[in-house]
Amino acid sequence: MAANPGHVRPHRPVTETDAPEAGTQVAGEQGLDARLVVERGAFRLDMTLTAAPGDVVALLGPNGAGKTTALRALAGLVPLTEGRLRLDGACLERTPPESRPVGVVFQDYLLFPHLSALDNIAFGPRCQGAGKAEARAQAATWLDRMGLAEHAGTKPRRLSGGQAQRVALARALATRPRLLLLDEPLAALDARTRMEVRAQLRRHLAEFEAVAVLVTHDPLDAMVLADRLVVVEHGRVVQEGSPSDIARRPRTDYIARLVGLNLYQGQAEGHTVRLGSGPSITTSQELSGPAFVAFPPSAVTLFRDRPAGVSARNLWRCEVTGLEPHGDQLRADLIGELPLAADLTTVAAAELDLQPGASVWATVKATQTHAYPA
Structure with missing residues (x-):
């Protein structure tokens, strides 16, 4: 259900006529305004990304979608095939990476192993022309802000994740970037540390006055840290919006799985959405035309025998294909009249004697579905 790629034009590298001189200022513009077109072999990234100062934007998408390519293009580590990249009105298409007002936090951090924490942070200001004493004073201030003042002399190998x-993060922020790029910044942490550092990172990003772009596979990281989510699939933006809007109205199977919803697309007529695969779903919303229907796995109730007194609406015969732990519950994957996922307690699963191959009836109340235009 990804967006249509549309007509594809032949591509060429950015030329002198495509963009103004590197660093050229365009009056009245603040924040990020980019169209990133990158061709690498058979893969093509083509996405527009805009953000105002103070915005935190999260790029989400499956492996190979183009998230990291987009981040590297913003940093100048991958050249644009065509497009534009403006930051606070300055055109950066041909500005080398080291001259861009961009800070990067890599997934593996890439701290200099031979330098202390203090000197790792001081490295950026030194590269910008600050004297050693001044750079170290700035670094000490950042260490204090990060709660790491006592680790000033510690080498990276002796630091926890x-x-x-x-x-x-402090090393990236010490250069006072106008664009902060974070590539899976919490991926290398264990679950307990991740929760603590996520909260700290949220605080630091809330204080950051420029644009921040975050790449992550973790929907919780994105929901907690970002003001806006941009979902990328196959090199294209398929949906963007606030975390609450994305979670409530997913538009692709990937997004639905990410936020934990069953998602279907069909044709609505009144309170009924008829799916292309045959069955229909009764909803509490009244719509007409192409529509999506979504509901959480927790809204599904399972029975081994057809339940008495339940109407035929939103009742489907299914077969269990798998069971796996999901938080403090079990998630059952079902195929049949309507493929879906259902959450239930371990006690309920035992009482139903659920196992792969078991035949069940699944039902969902219309009030627990959510229908919206496709």
Whole structure:
């Protein structure tokens, strides 16, 4: 259900006529305004990305969607095939990476192993022309802000994962970037540390006055840290909006799985959405035309025998194909009249004697579905 790619034009590298001189200022513009077109072999990234100062934007998508390519293009590590890249009105298409007002926090942090935490952070200001004493004073201030003042002389190998992440963030912020790029910044942390550092990172991003772009596979990281989500599939933006809007109205199977919803697309007429695969779903919303229907796995109730007194609406015969832990419950994957996922307690699963191959009846109340235009 990804967006249509449309007509594809022949591509060429950015030329002198495509963009103004590197660093040219365009009056009255603030924040990020980019159209990133990158061709690498058979893969083509073509996405527009805009953000105002203070915005935190999360790029989400499956492996190979183009998220990291987009981040590297913003950093100048991958050249644009065509498009534009403007930051606070300055055109950066041909500006080398080291000259861009961009800070990067890599997934593995890439701290200099031979430098202390203090000197890792001081490295950026030194590259910008600050004297050694001044750069170290700035670095000390950042270490204090990160709660790491006592680790000023510590080498990276002696830092915990959470401490290394904060040093990497401080190193990026010490250059006062106008664009902060974070590539899976919490991926290397264990679950307990991740929760603590996520909260700290949220605080630091809330204080950041420029644009921040975050790449992550974790929907919780995106929902907690970002003001806006941009979902990328096959090199294209398929949906963008606030975390609550994305979670409530997913438009692709990938997004639905990400936010934990069953999602279907069909033709609505009144309170009924007829799916292309045959069955229909009764909803509480009244619509006409192409529509999506979504509901959480927790809204599904399972029975081994057809339940007495339940109407035929939103009642489907299914077969269990798998069971796996999901938080403090079990998630059952079902195929049949309507493929879906259902959450239930371990006690309920035992009482129903659920196992792969078991035949069940699944039902969902119309009030627990959510229908919206496709």
